Amino acid sequence: MTISSPQRDNVDLLPGDAGDQPVLVAGGTSDSHTWNLVYLQLLIEEHGRRVVNLGPCVPEDLLVEEAVAEQPALVVVSSVNGHGFHDGIRMVTRLRARQELADVPAVIGGKLGITGSSSAEQVAELKAAGYDAVFADGVDSGGIDEFSRLLFELPQRLRV
Amino acid sequence: MTRARTGFGAFVREAHERGRLVVQPRMGMSDPERMRAGLRATRKADATTVGTLTIDSYTRVGDLESARLALLEGAALNGYPIVSHERRTTEAVLDGVCGPDFPVQVRHGSAAPEDIIRALLEVGLDASEGGPISYCLPYGRVSLRESVAHWTAASELMAAARGPGVEPHLETFGGCMLGQLCPPSLLVAISVLEAVFFRRLGIRSISVSYAQQTNEAQDAEAVAALRALCSMLLPDVDWHVVIYAYMGVFPETEDGARALLGAAAGLASRTGSERIIVKTVAESQRIPSIEENVAALELASDVAARTPYAPAPLEGNAVHAEARALVEAVLALNDDLGQAFLTAFATGLLDVPYCLHPDNAGESRSYIDTDGSLRWSRIGRMPLRGIAESRAARGLTSSELLRSLSFVRRSYDGMAAAGVS
Numbered sequence: 215m216t217i218s219s220p221q222r223d224n225v226d227l228l229p230g231d232a233g234d235q236p237v238l239v240a241g242g243t244s245d246s247h248t249w250n251l252v253y254l255q256l257l258i259e260e261h262g263r264r265v266v267n268l269g270p271c272v273p274e275d276l277l278v279e280e281a282v283a284e285q286p287a288l289v290v291v292s293s294v295n296g297h298g299f300h301d302g303i304r305m306v307t308r309l310r311a312r313q314e315l316a317d318v319p320a321v322i323g324g325k326l327g328i329t330g331s332s333s334a335e336q337v338a339e340l341k342a343a344g345y346d347a348v349f350a351d352g353v354d355s356g357g358i359d360e361f362s363r364l365l366f367e368l369p370q371r372l373r374v
Numbered sequence: 375m376t377r378a379r380t381g382f383g384a385f386v387r388e389a390h391e392r393g394r395l396v397v398q399p400r401m402g403m404s405d406p407e408r409m410r411a412g413l414r415a416t417r418k419a420d421a422t423t424v425g426t427l428t429i430d431s432y433t434r435v436g437d438l439e440s441a442r443l444a445l446l447e448g449a450a451l452n453g454y455p456i457v458s459h460e461r462r463t464t465e466a467v468l469d470g471v472c473g474p475d476f477p478v479q480v481r482h483g484s485a486a487p488e489d490i491i492r493a494l495l496e497v498g499l500d501a502s503e504g505g506p507i508s509y510c511l512p513y514g515r516v517s518l519r520e521s522v523a524h525w526t527a528a529s530e531l532m533a534a535a536r537g538p539g540v541e542p543h544l545e546t547f548g549g550c551m552l553g554q555l556c557p558p559s560l561l562v563a564i565s566v567l568e569a570v571f572f573r574r575l576g577i578r579s580i581s582v583s584y585a586q587q588t589n590e591a592q593d594a595e596a597v598a599a600l601r602a603l604c605s606m607l608l609p610d611v612d613w614h615v616v617i618y619a620y621m622g623v624f625p626e627t628e629d630g631a632r633a634l635l636g637a638a639a640g641l642a643s644r645t646g647s648e649r650i651i652v653k654t655v656a657e658s659q660r661i662p663s664i665e666e667n668v669a670a671l672e673l674a675s676d677v678a679a680r681t682p683y684a685p686a687p688l689e690g691n692a693v694h695a696e697a698r699a700l701v702e703a704v705l706a707l708n709d710d711l712g713q714a715f716l717t718a719f720a721t722g723l724l725d726v727p728y729c730l731h732p733d734n735a736g737e738s739r740s741y742i743d744t745d746g747s748l749r750w751s752r753i754g755r756m757p758l759r760g761i762a763e764s765r766a767a768r769g770l771t772s773s774e775l776l777r778s779l780s781f782v783r784r785s786y787d788g789m790a791a792a793g794v795s
Binding site: 271 | 451515554775
């Protein structure tokens, strides 16, 4: 549903020791969809990660504030309303503009355009804007597995 | 029930009296020419239709700067930016298309809709939809308190537009909520409560929504419950029921998508509903084309025309018992219904399963039973003890959630693959 088609070349997204750093999940700034975010939270929690779920329609300011406050191991932007490409670029641009967030791993996934599939150019633009990985719908399949693998690669906190 | 003489509600009532289900698309393009072409195609479809201006999501969240920027750049939006387009642009879109024989409704999804309401009234439109609960909790970041204030103001703006030949119409979106996995009794309760909210603010022409869920018999019970509660609580309102074709994860196959839409149209006709909002075969992939929308409108109209009226009884109707308990509990909280909504959610009297909004208690959970019915696994603090059966169950895993969310897709794609229609 939300995430498919891995378009990433950076398999070393991970900081050395993440401790109990959460994964920050955010819907696109103009995207009201929720199920993708509920699903991602469950999926990420099953990988032993605490989730801070910012919910749908996350303003850029809120994303930056929360990222500074939470020091997340990973920022996940999810969008399915067709504005994900534009929203996503603005969100990551603001994120990267903060010095302390310059290196936080960030990925985006979903249905990012209104045409049903994202072009290679759009994926490249999203990466150039600051995403470490792009899981864009309509280019390939098996993205959930790829995303799942990425989560397993994150340093795990102790499961108690 | 009183009868509106003019406008959206009157058009739907007259069609119903002629035995016709009114069919309506979800449709919004940022380009005025294309928007006009979409309305014209809807009007010309071989069915009794009303038109839709679906507003883009920048305008919906109040980010008018982005909407204007997109127009300047010529970038396509996912809807018609009614606040950002010049008034005369929208008038030209509607000119000669929208009229007494083809009313147009503005659909938007905003928790703060005053700008949108003003813009639609300015160009002579008088029908919209939403609600303080249904356009707040599932979406966005506006608090319920703010949403109630915005929707109070918006409803009053609409009501104040009443005049000779103008009877403003509002539709509740409460019958949808998160689109799927919300047990029908809560959908019915919220839809009814939003209708009463609109009425108390002066709206006299109202439609109540119900979105097709996962089990046809349960859906039929839900619509019967909705009608019974409206008859009881909206005696001086011209009201009708609008069915939404399934709002969750849609079948991927064309046959599956058509069968699901057909089932929604059948539900509408059997239950005596007056209007339906369709989905298309493209739904699982992208925003549908005008042609796909017209095909969906005609399919829904055809199925409805050959499905006889056969409503579900109220006797033994579990959805009705639950919905009535929820509605009565909320109405008893406060004469100011907006305040009652705030208390209801703050105390978990109403609690939407899987809703992430901070003003939702988040203690209720639901699941799809073996027969496809939606049931409560946890009722939280809702006043359903002894009324609803709930099974103590652990929470869903991510893969179980995905399976539940795709239950309808799998069922209908599976039937299509097996050649069952």
